[in-house]
Amino acid sequence: MDYEFDFASVLAAWPQFLDGAWLTIQLSVPATVIGFIMGTLLAIGRRGPVRWLSALCGAYVEVIRNTPLLVQVFLVFFGLSSLGWKVPAFTAALLAMVINVAAYSCEIMRAGMDAIHKGQLEAAECLGLTRRQVYWHVILRPAMEKVYPALTSQFVLLMLATSITSQISVEELTAAAARVQSDTFRPFEAYILVAVAYLALSLLMRAGLWLFGMAVFTRRRRLGTGGTR
Template identity: 85%
Template structure:
């Protein structure tokens, strides 16, 4: 059995793929930023001395990490509608992604915070730093620097997972591929094309996050330069 590839009809639909890729970016970037902030706050809550905060954040993280993203998307989309809150498919998709990535970011950031040596905290207190200064300069920034590679991988996975939102009619990249293959009757070529597009987006996102890390983590940049000079 032979199969003749025909990418011409698929490539002719590039505006649909471009629109889908742009919507994927519009979903991924805000979800990454908001989810990271929410996850960091959850990590702080899990490390606090307030029992109900620790318990509540822990329950949230365990529930989200042990249920499928697709189910979470359906719960948000159909659940909000059932309660009378009319939201667009895009808004429901964005909220679902934020809820999901916040739980994973929480555990990654918590691991980073737990890795900060107690001696550093004691030194900061001896210097008279306020609690806010201690959290920012001694805990949060060093913790984020240590776990930044893990955060980068998680955010790329989030971008790839956004393909699930096509199940609630969000016109992102996977939905564009589904529409193109139904019009051209070339499903193999359409999904090969979209796989390459996702690969390109992943590499672009990793490059952007790497550049951002080099910009804000001066110590990492300095150590990298020293390593390259040896």
């Protein structure tokens, strides 16, 4: 093997990698927040007494979870354009990612809600809590705490999946690597650096979610887990 590594020309393009990493974060954070909220609402609807709403939420989840994210990105980007709605590639990518992660968050939160013992609900009703109080204090927060590690893993996977959006010309980290390697003719070095960058972003995101779990869930703070295992 006579291949000689040369990272100098690739490292010289660090501003492009930095811009790509920043755009990756701009995609990941709002998609995570909005997708989680949407997924929680879907989980509530899917568990609710209204049959047609439950069936509709279930159909949405099954369709999204059984189709590739790349196809969903194409459908949003080209579909909206075909309907006459010209949206930037970034907006289409963000919308597709929200739609995708909402379906997975729905199933994770639904599992957490199903794990709440009926006796806790009965006790809350006996204490005279309102329906909103029961959902927040007895169902949602405990359910989120139970499934927080799974949510953390899903959100990290979402951040890594932003690389797919380079297919519609979103200038995130993978797109930056493609541009650099085409300029420097050093693809191996470029994608090694991108792999390291994604690893760093993953660790940073896990650390942030761990701190969030420590701040929000008092039981996990006492145990010191933070909810990311």
